Amino acid sequence: MREVSARGFSFSLGVRERILLTLTALLTLTACGFDVPLGFDDAGTTCGDAGLGNFRPDPTFGTCGTVALDVGALDNVVTGTQGLAVDAQGRAYLAGTTGAPIDRNIGVVRLNPDGTRDLTFGTSGVAEVSVTPADEGHGVLLQPDGTIIISGNSKTTMNEPIPVLGKLSSAGIPDINFGMSGHMKVSAVMGASGVCIGTWRRPSDGAIACSGTAWRNYPGEGDLALVAIDPNTAVPLTAYGTNGAAMIDYGFLDQNGAVAVNTADGKVLLPGSSEGPTQRDFALARLDSNGALEASFTDSRALPGRISVDFNGGDDDCRAVLPLADGSAWCVGSARLNPSAFGGAIIKVLPTGALDPSFGTNGKLTLPAFTAIWAVVELDDGRFLIGGDSASADVAQALQILDANGGESSAVQTMNLSSGTDSVRQLVIDAQGRVWIFGVTNGVDWSIHRWIPAGRRMMGVASDCSSAGTSVPLLLLLGALVRRRGRTRTG
Secondary structure, three states, rough: EEEEOOOOOOEEEEEHHHHHHHHHHHHHHHHHOOOOEEEHHHHHHHHHOOOOOOOEEEEOOOOOOOEEEEEOOOOOOOOOOOOOOOOOOOEEEEEEEEEEEEEEEEEEEEEEEOOOEEOOEEOOHHHEOOOOOOEEEEEEEOOOOOEEEEEEEEEOOOOEEEEEEEEEEEEEEEEEEEEEEEEEOHHHHHEEEEEEEEEEEEEOOEEEEEEEEEEEEOOOOOOEEEEEEOOOOOEEOOOOOEEEEEEEOOOOOOOOOOOOOOOOOOOOOOEEEEOOOEEEEEEEEEEOOOOOEOOOOEEEEEEEEOEEEEOOOOEEEEEEEOOOOOOOEEEEEEEEEEOOOOOOEEEEEEOOOOOOOOOOOOOEEEOEEEEEEEEEEEEEOOOEEEHHHEEEOOOEEEEEEEEEOOEEOOEEEEOOOOOOEEEEEEEEOOOOOOEEEEEEOEEEEEEEEEEEEEEOOOOOOOOOOHHHHHHHHHHHHHHHHHHHOOOOEOO
């Protein structure tokens, strides 16, 4: 027995009463805005057997860790869209195409930490910029000052793509001081038509860049491209590359530039594909922070600052790149395995541009369970999570964990959210170690999953708790215990 004093009363409690009192106190604190451990999560008991490796669906997000979203009854996710960002508050930003079928915009949706749409953002949770009725959204970048950069493309009346960057306030309002009412056409700097797939930020001064593809003669010969812009004025940074643009030419139809990323030593990697007269190959360029190609990064073709890799003589595309701390990098995408089938494909590139012979087979790996790999992240145990399209007939979202040399550390986990095409497009690990899985469902709609490490402590937070309501559950229990045990006034 243990004596407890509360509000002038003392009484003795047995083990059962002390347990009940503790649980009630925890629930009371949780309901009133305190982060309180609610015990170890076992998502498998509430959300089935979904998950992979040490990760399980987060039952506090959406429905068993999943949210599917259709905005405007149009194609929210198009080819090339890899638009996910997560802020420090646990809110997710989904970039893509919004508006209406006859008037599409470059947009972003913000979700609350529980997966519901944040209605305080933009208009009913959707923020967008409009250039023409035929806009498409691809990427999103959160700035340190809370502003948001979105990327995509518009189209001319001749259906020629125009690369576009837009800027929004933290509340989702277009910044009227950025370009024309919150957006700018990057084609004026490129001197060509093109597509902004991603948005890159230079750490030294906060300059931003559109990364993607520039066509000199659409739809013919083009280059992988980075175009640098002042994030406040939308004025091109002419000291970057050549008059503000770094154009990477392989000599043929160099299309499918993707999202540029920073390396630990201040360089920039830009993935894509190098298309020759008969086939496409993986392409990867390395530039310095001023847009100059790094001459030390090359291959047998001896093109400074860029490499290309062929798998089986067919069409290959690098969709995303992950730089590692030692200067090497993984480039993930798709490769033609035979005349009738594509598979997931990965290369590991050393700092010199050579393939790492310890990875896969001479630096290359194909995974027939995928038709394409769109995303890769490094886990805290040194393994790697990849995501993309399954090779099944119904095309499901597919994920797998690989070791550092490309060995399979897990089976392939597939997720079917619809009867249409489902795909993983981007992976993010946040500061809490949660995995965010961004993708497409039903061929056109947004989907996002949030997974947590199995066994992690779940934290409950709520708001709008009055001081009077705070003590009600606790006092009810105390009253019941007092009536049961008897009480004596102590002062």
